[in-house]
Amino acid sequence: MxxxxxxxxxxxxxxxxxxxxxxxxxxxxxxxxxxxxxxRASWQEVAGVVIFSxxxxxxxxxxAGSPIGEGLLRRLEERKSVAEREAGRWKAxxxxxxxxxxxxxxxxxxxxxxxxxxxxxHLDGQLPxxxxxDLAELxxxxxxxxxxxxFEILHARWAMLAALGAVIPELLDAAGAxxxxxxxxxxxxxxxxxxxxxxxxxxxxxxxxxxGSQGVLIIAVxxxxxxxxxxxxxxxxxxxxxxxxxxxxxxxNYPGGxxxxxxxxxxxxxxxxxxxxxxxxxxxxAMFAWLGFFIQAAVTGKGPIQNLLEHxxxxxxxxxxxxxxxxxxxx
Numbered sequence: 001m002x003x004x005x006x007x008x009x010x011x012x013x014x015x016x017x018x019x020x021x022x023x024x025x026x027x028x029x030x031x032x033x034x035x036x037x038x039x040r041a042s043w044q045e046v047a048g049v050v051i052f053s054x055x056x057x058x059x060x061x062x063x064a065g066s067p068i069g070e071g072l073l074r075r076l077e078e079r080k081s082v083a084e085r086e087a088g089r090w091k092a093x094x095x096x097x098x099x100x101x102x103x104x105x106x107x108x109x110x111x112x113x114x115x116x117x118x119x120x121x122h123l124d125g126q127l128p129x130x131x132x133x134d135l136a137e138l139x140x141x142x143x144x145x146x147x148x149x150x151f152e153i154l155h156a157r158w159a160m161l162a163a164l165g166a167v168i169p170e171l172l173d174a175a176g177a178x179x180x181x182x183x184x185x186x187x188x189x190x191x192x193x194x195x196x197x198x199x200x201x202x203x204x205x206x207x208x209x210x211x212g213s214q215g216v217l218i219i220a221v222x223x224x225x226x227x228x229x230x231x232x233x234x235x236x237x238x239x240x241x242x243x244x245x246x247x248x249x250x251x252x253n254y255p256g257g258x259x260x261x262x263x264x265x266x267x268x269x270x271x272x273x274x275x276x277x278x279x280x281x282x283x284x285x286a287m288f289a290w291l292g293f294f295i296q297a298a299v300t301g302k303g304p305i306q307n308l309l310e311h312x313x314x315x316x317x318x319x320x321x322x323x324x325x326x327x328x329x330x331x
Contacts, residue, residue: 056229083247090249097269103277129280153253156283163286170305184303299323
């Protein structure tokens, strides 16, 4: 998700909008020390954010302890055995699909291709994207290996979403389809918080200051609280959403069910195992892309789309070597 703001300003009345009329003429809002460092959010706003974030958890707790919740629980217990059998069948089909796939097991491709190499024994090809690469033997312990894979797939998914958020605004702005105030990903936050008289609009909606003007920390707390529920459900698997009558047949990384697989991509086990390979491949590429985004921003001071367009227009003068020469000349 990425927050953007266009050049169009709306004069929505809001009691939470800061007023700078009392500042001296020679002192702009951005030059005021208090404006730069103080987060202006009243205790009522903070309490509202916390209460708003706790509503889903409180509602589930109230329903579970009511007569309605007790009746639902009895019906859920009757359906639980059916859901567990379905989850067991789903896992058995997934294991059988991995045995037949060329991307898993001993027949899978290795990172050195046909070259002979003593690959680590703990990498047996049961995980998606296992090419036998672990020179430092970081995953020698099976529990550690599984934990590292959990971290990798989680970061890969975030990297893919973030890459879209970095590229699409700049691409739309370059094509003239949408006029952003600041399309370059690494300058958005700075321009937003440093602009004279600007405020941090929640979800990019002008005038919506749930967390108060410039309430970056409060918004971060709100996002954290809202993420606890989905992450808890993802981590606990089939037992997480039982009070709501929702069962997740998968595991931590691939929960499945209507919430995490609304398109029913896991219906075909063979195709689903191949989709796991495609996901981890694209996720690793996205993580490397972000490394390139960071280096490009530090070296050229431009966005990835602008760098790409300049390279296409003159590939012999706008490339990696010319950027290194520019750095050596400026150092």
